[in-house]
Amino acid sequence: MAGAGPAMSAPSGDPVAAAAGARSAAARDNAGIVQTGDRARAVQGQLVPLGQPADVSVPVPALVGLPKLPVKSFVGRDEELAKLGQLIAAGAGVVAQSQAVHGLGGVGKTELALQYAHTHRREYPLVWWVNADGPEAIESGLAELAYRLHPDARIVAQEPEAAGWAVGWLQAHPGWLLVLDNVERREDVDGLLAELADGHVLITTRRDVGWEQITDGCLRVEVLTPEAAVALLVRLSGQDDEATAAVLAGELGCLPLALQQAGAYLRQTRTPMGRYLRRLRADPGGLLGSVAAGDSARRAVAQVWSVTLEQIGGQSTVAVRLLRVLSCLAPDPVPRDVLAGLDLDPPVVDEGLGVLASYNMITLSEATATVHRLVQAVVADHVHHTTADSPDEPEATADRDDILSATIRALGAAIPQGDAGKQPATWPRWAALAPHIAAVELVCPEDVSGVDLALLLNECAIFEQSQGRYRNAFRQKRRALTILEAALGPDHPDVAITLDNLAGSLQYLGRPAEAEPLQRRALIITETALGPDHPSVSITLDNLAGSLRALGRAAEAEPLQRRALTIIEAALDPDHASVAIRLNNLALSLQYLGRPAEAEPLQRRALTIIEAALGPDHPSVAITLDNLGLSLRALGRAAEAEPLQRRALTVIEAALGADHPDVAITLDNLAGSLQYLGRPAEAEPLQRRALTIVEAALGPDHPSVAVRLNNLALSLQYLGRPAEAEPLQRRALTITEAALGADHPDVAITLDNLAISLQDLGRAAETEPLQRRALSITEAALGPDHPSVGIRLNNLAISLQYLGRPAEAEALQRRSLTITEAALGADHPDVAVRLNNLAGSLRALGRDAEAEPLQRRAREIRAALQIE
Template identity: 55%
Template sequence: MSATSPAGPVASGPGSAAVGTNTGITNTGANPRFVTVGSGGLPLPDQVAMPSRLDNLIKPPTDPFVGRAETLQALEEALTADHTSVVTQAVYGLGGVGKSELALQYAANHRDRYRLVWWIVADEPERLDAGLAELAHRLNPTLALVEAKTADAATWAVQWLQSHPGWLLVLDNVDNRQHINGLLGRVGGRGHVIITTRRNISWRGAARTLSLDILSADAAIELLEELTGRDEPVAAKALAAQLGHLPLALDQAGAYIAQQHISLSAYLQLLRQRPAEAFATVAETDESARAVARVWQVTLDAIAQRDPLAVLLLQVISYCAPDNIPRDMLTALDPDHVDQALGVLASYSMITLTEDAVSVHRLVQAVLRTHSTPAPDGHNELQPPAVVTALLAAACPNGNIQTAIEDWPRWRTLNPHIDAFARCTSDEQANEAHASLFSNSALFSWTQGQHHIALPLQQRALTITETAVGPDHPTVAIRLNNLAQTLHALGRASEALPLQQRALTITETALGADHPDVAIRLDNLAGTLQALGRAGEALPLQQRALTISQAALGADHPDVAIGLDNLAGTLYALGRTAEALPLQQRALTISQAALGPDHPTAAIRLDNLAQTLRALGRAGEALPLQQRALTITETALGADHPDVAIRLNNLAQTLQARGRTAEALPLQQRALTITETALGPDHPTVAIRLGNLAGTLYALRRAGEALSLQQRALTITETALGPDHPTAAIGLNNLAGTLYALGRTAEALPLQQRALTITETALGADHPDVAIRLNNLAGTLYALGRTAEAVPLQQRALTISETALGPHHPTTSTIRGGLPY
């Protein structure tokens, strides 16, 4: 009832990358680095005290802040009454109205009320998780030291918020209520939450809403006068009207007037002289964007005269995520002058600047991307998208994405900007440099267990690469392989298979039949075949892959260890367990020598070796190996990573084999929770967790609880993998056993007959799993009084088991003991 993690890929060649579901490890680029993370427990969220004072406000509040006193008071009253408020706006789609500024004013003015004030840009689930993870790192630096994955750290932060009252959380620019409903449900009532959003949707039942419209005419005039120090009421009224009373546009106009030391009248004249085409490309219905476009053109002309590089920088910034753009990434454009150019942009209120990062309003970004401005003098060869591509690529760490854990914080910072850039770039505009950037970003998301995020980037990378270099280029094979491995991880192995077959053909044709990359393609294709129940077809591919790797790389290369372990897994699946053992022992030795004893890959080797020992009846030797594997995996990858669920599940199986069933139950319950959260409720791996948990409940004489879990598991498996997959046979067999225990023997019989047919067809008539099916079916026939039919089935089962597993294997002994003599 257990499942071995499927075989994973390897990467080979300069800058190549592959992803998979077993090793989770790929060496990419030159000189990969490895780190060893020490073991040790992490403090629980309720054990970490509320800080005396902590906040991460994005900037100081704007001064002056006019026209919002009543709304600010209403916000305070709403929070006092309901804990959660949504700052929205009366006009659907309007940006720049001052929602974030209102929240910032409240947070800054009430710092003394809260010991923790935390600001998160929550326009996407990934950014929400990143903001929560950063909170966790600030509250519990140990999480940062062990490089806990984003999802794990975010979960820790939510648990901390649940455990402590008296905090303020600002969720800025929420685009989809569904993205934050779970968070609100878990932390509601413990602190205060402010949500800002452009979405004109119902928040009933979740929060009290406050609509925020544009400023009144009087407030807009007052703001202009405060910003500029000018007393020109007539010009101020006309200018405010021209800018639609929009706070963002007024603020930028005021910054320009103050910077240039001109009158409001002079600025109004400049604004009116701007030709219509300066903002003609902005949607006619988007008045906020049109207002900013007018200001933008006037301001940009002035900026270009003072510092041409600043214009290019602003255009570059418009293709990134709006917040936390690393200054060091931009500095690479022109190390001697970027800081000066950023200062100019900040002086005109076009950006917000901190020591380490740059932020820009989304509306400004949208307007900047809409307009096409020639590159500034001295940079005529540069166009903003090309500059962004180069800057992001240069900013990415050079270490192995999956093994250089110390690089993960940098990837977390860069990935939102790569994702934003991908959304702004069409496939027609992209080239192979874009594809490489998107592919590496996807690979990092894959390491975080975020396969659904990786998938669209990998699909785009493949499309772009095929167009750029042709359909038969070796790089296309890498893209196909990585996409296939992500599909595999998402439970879509049947879609992965033709991609891997094509990748193998391309690689063999381009590089030759004995190239190490051919071994990678063979091994990954074999893993998918095994996942599809076609282990017999997988075996010769893996044997050939191992031969190629040893000849090309040497007997002690880490890639050889992967090949050995994967080959052993297929032998295990084919019932040739004794042959698998020495291969896994050798793989463990190679991996520990190459990567260190505490590397996540060593944990995989330990766990797989332990499962083979257990299958050979040596569960006592397996147990300490699996306990150590679990510790390594939790320390390196975080407590909620899907690989931790694999370790928990397999450790539980060994505990059960040792007669310690009660200890196995909580491990399997935790494994199920992790898997459902990480992969979704309908993933075939969830079916495995459900089936194994049900088996433990059955062993604890709780068959009634087991039944519903097994029924759900079977439904998931048949839907995801098909009704004739060997895993479906396992589900049918286990469900039949529970029905038998509940006295529903007649219902069990057709399930077991079907399970036997599936297993024989998929795995062959002499596979040891066939012996299990035959023996179980015979037991049901005995119970139904059909002894004459049962005996020959058991005799055949015994013959198969003795041949495949040996006369003294526990399975053989069980079958032999059931025969009537």
Template identity: 60%
Template sequence: MPGQRAVGVGHNAGVVQTGHGAQAQVRVQQLAGAVTLRSPAAVPAPPGGLIGLPKPPTRSFVGRDAQLDELDRLVQAGAGVVAQAVHGLGGVGKSELALQYAHRHRGRYQVVWWVLADSPEAVEAGLAELAVRLHPDLGAVGTGQADAAGWATTWLGCRDGWLLVLDNVEARADVEALLSNAATGHVLITTRRDVGWQDITDGCLRLDVLTLPDAVALLLRLSGQTDTATAGVLARELGCLPLALQQAGAYLRQTRTRIGEYLQRMRSDPGAVLATVAIGDDAQRAVARTWSVTMDAITALDPLALRLLRLLACYAPEDLPRDVLALVGTPAAVDAALGVLVSYNMITLTGEAITTHRLVQAVTRSQMPHPAAQTPTGTDPARAPSPPPQPGTADDDARADILRAAIDLLCQAVPPANPEKDVAGWPRWTVLSPHVTALAEQCPDQIGELDLAWLLGQHATFEDSQGRYRQALPHKQRALAITETALGPDHPDTALRLDNLAVSLRALGRADEAEALRRRALAITETTLGPDHPDTALRLDNLAVTLRALGRAYEAEPLQRRALAITETTLGPDHPDTATRLANLAASLWALGRAYEAEPLERRALAITETTLGPDHPSTALRLDNLAVTLRDLGRADEAEPLQRRALAITETTLGPDHPDTATRLANLAASLRDLGRADEAEPLLRRALTITETTVGPDHPDTAAKLNNLAVTLRDLGRVDEAEPLQRRALAITETTLGPDHPDTATRLANLAVSLWDLGRADEAEPLQRRALTITETTLGPDHPDTALRLDNLAVTLRDLGRAEEAEPLEHRAAAIRNRRHR
């Protein structure tokens, strides 16, 4: 009959069906006899059941028991058709989880069928194959794929007791019709995409990477090796991603490669390693190949998403504030691109931060063109613009463009103020710090240029403020090398980099190296900016601080007086830098035994700092502590104690309980308590100070020696001289090695060890140490220094104890004369 669905048949050798949901029962004459096609409702499940899984589940399956239980809970809680979506990053083990579930619970179902569902055509093909398995006559008569798939969908809708796994679904639209027509049974969906599955399924399970212990267990099981420690490092490097662990484990077992060697290759060339599988394994299952398909799909949807992913690959895998990427495009465009990346589980996104899996970063970087490599070498308030890029290949330019953009975004994201003083900016720096480090590791000097140098310099200054001097040092060295290359050896910015590098060297106990850098920085600054510039005053003061650390406070004093005069004239008497100059001059006066002159300078420095920076600033704590040390030296430990407790509270709050400055505050408070006769209270403070110092600056640092010495003195006061002696010997060895045999601190260590030996009844051993201490002190601090008087007195006591009073008496007279002259 004519009409919209009319069928005109001439010569027909097949089957014609019309109408919605039409089914046919026909008999087709074949050589072997007649074939009857039955309706889906008339075809029962095979008597023995039907299991159609792509492969056996792996036996190396660890760390997913909780997820399997959760998946089972979701399935059992559903009613009617139960559809569950398992989504997550490619390679996280979604398909294996579904395979394990289907295999474990196959006894519940009459039919278990697996369909590769990464396209509509694949879904149709998988359903058509199911139809043929259920009703083989469909294949015998050559039923078309679409018709066979429709037959299977209708069959599923007629029955329960089946499990259909739709693996690797790319788009919701590819399976929505199937879910609506299959009214009973269980459907399990795996997908890389997080695109609102909760709207069409009964529950969603986001699959994450393995825990570290489970990842190590899997890697060791697959590789057949037993090196747990190295396996832990490699598992972290692989981000605990199951596919990467399986790829590595199979390769390690097959090639007999040691885990440590594989780890080295992974670090040097992750792209090649992640693309290499064991012989016989499916190359498509390599991590690099798995994600390259995803990246192609992302690029097709939104090219900006790929650019964002490449930028994210330049940073650390830790949380990156979303606002760092705000300038890449319009807010709407950036949000949309991030949404695409989230939908493929390539990133984790919150309202505030973005996190990218470390292997996603590694694969993304490996697929970007690489510029010619340059070995990286080795705080300025304003950044000089970088010179224009040099011409190169298109690939080089593309890679350089991403790196420069990543640097520029971070330069705009970090707080602009000096990180040493801008306490309010520290939380932001804490978040961005790992990203600066990661970017610096990837970016060659010739691409990053002065912008990179500025970023490294600012970051290193922040690291210094947190007491992380060792981490700051290589950043400063590299910033100096870049700046010298770009601007020349005599530029003011080069002087800045030299001076900042010297800060870390002095803090690390390498003041002798710092001195040369600071003299050069001072010469450049005086020549380029003039003898009366504030930066010249800064260089003078920093050089003086280094000289004092080297035991040459007498050389430091005139430099500091000049620096103070310049700063007061150019910046004013109440500027924070003026307070710094006053405090540093006071410290040199104290070192020279003139504590009475230091006190008024320290009180003025404290007043300025509290007014300009606030009562709770770390610099205020420093001023309080310095004043307290001077008061204690003047015999007023009762006045010092409350200042030191306040200083300690500020430092712990602003810098943390494990900062080197906290250790200094603890040690100085302990010294006052000891002077007040409360050595029992001082001991635990000193032990904590020693632990912090050894941890942060190392066991062989001069500051560690000072803490050892202070603890030993306290133990001696508590009558535990036998415990004090080994600490003092260790302190002396460190001080002689780091500061030299003729440093004032070496004299202090010698003298204190001698007192302990005297207490132990070994005055004959104490005498040569005291004589050496006296010689060093007279030479470095002068014949009229209070420490010289102390050394004379101690030697005299030892001589009397040895029965040589005639030798002791003139020493005692000389010591008394020094004290009388100083107190007139």
């Protein structure tokens, strides 16, 4: 955007919410620009289906994916290696840190697993290592396996789908070894272990918490024995002084990580062990004061690092700076080119990294640098706690702020160009950077780096959103907004962009009521700063309209969308994809307002534009096809809608994968057309699959789950199974009222459908109050002449018929018939339904002569439309 401040990404724009309507159809916006729902992504170009995992054969030669080579100086663990082999042979084994060893680790769990995997790699067709310290890391590691086995997966599959495909591959092929390193919580891998049966799983963890319940055994690793610790020190140092080595090993608690770093120092400097021991006890770096006394592992590493830092600082101040920067990042491999962005010459950075590696402070590969999380924690203790404990020491604060600012600038320089939401080719790079951006955000105070951090967070949030991690994206956008408002003032255009993007995350999370005020404020800022006819104003207007429609206020949305369309048509080519977005979103509001005849031509024009701009197999084409199908169905032309929706389903599955939320919407909308065509038995399995997808993707309490539940219940009603429908509708009602409020039109839909189930169950007396409430909500929200009011009146009248009150039913049915004819036309199939129901009341009142012509007209309408 123009103006002062950073070049912010424009609003990701046009988020989608499940749309309400007479039959709870869910519609999508945003054709051509943004795919919606959790784990959403956009793909351009030729689409390559992933295919079945079983069809991808075992790699030859074997695929071995280990993070690094094992260390050569590995002593004192022969017994553990033998036991580990026995555990893995049984199926799934765990290497856990004993509860007697405190702190972040350093006991050698990962190295033990690495030694085993490397030694036995030729016994397996596949050996794959996954950093498993959280669900997202596990998903990323499995996705990377899919990308290695099936290179096309990187192009067409986002991480959740690719990870699922990898699990499918492991299920279809036997004999592999999967290492899940550094598992933090048992529940993070519980489900995965239940899915994997024909290979071997090795878990390492610091948490010794009942692993025997879900694995074949647990090997608890202690620190080394004194004899093994002495042997390791002697071997690493090259000094045959076992007596001093024994004292030194005791000082370091026989912790393998501390012993390795001490040995690396002794070897590098050729310092006699006795002199090193005296310096170690002196704590020259002053680190022990920032480490809790009870954390033995942390203190042991702090002692070693204190001496090592003094030595490294004498050789290379750059090396010390690099280590401090690494302490601000995640304990994941850091791309070396990120460190090259620290305003230092690349050769100087390489030299500093070499010094750190020579002292065993980091693991260095050609592409990455990695610090053990325990070393990192000790360094971070010193950098951050020193400042916290001495807030009045400006030098300490300046040093911390300088390190954080430099780290943020380096990450900002390393992010890929382009919109991560639309360019899957950037995702591998983002996947490498995102953990480090999240880590530096956690330790960076509000007053450090300012706009640079906000820009970095905004860009990273777009990637998180593309991967369906909406809560992460929301948190990053909210922090970015706080920073930008403080740095640029509340009326800056970049603040408006961030407000609109934050509102988009709220919509994705099913919270449109919270999105609306942010979008209204963004609109005021954008209009004031850029003028009323700027394209950014069009985006914000349309996004605000989307929130209003999700809140059941489509009448307020329509004028905003018409203005948005006018602005974008004047600013851009009439065949631009952004014009199609505005057309499609306006059409959705017209559908919602019961005016599908006005929506249809807009959607056909949008479809023409999108197909020409993006090609016939783009997912945005599928969305437009599906929305056009909804209009056709609302016009009583469900037979025309079905083939469009089947084509939409084919396109969207190929583009986004079988488990994407947009696939669920398309499945459900196709099922709605099948219901309309009298084929509920075909609709039911589609709706069950849609419900499974959306619950997994969005959580059990999202409004979209309620839509799926309600529509599935409708099929069960049609199939004569109201007892199964009722609990689904009650759950849908609870979700919808909690998410959208008691007076939302979707609440009325669910109330009315629940009443029908109760009626079919012979409980007509319970239905009337539900239907009267539904009618009141619908009239208040949509107006007295909306077609949905006609539906509510008609259903209430049927209940009154059941209750033996046909005279009351007649009046409601006549009003319902008038509304339906005016809104949908005299030849709409819903008119035939109203005519037949009115005729039933007349016959109950003994007025058969009046009923007969109504029924005859209903038969003529249905015959003309070829409806049985």
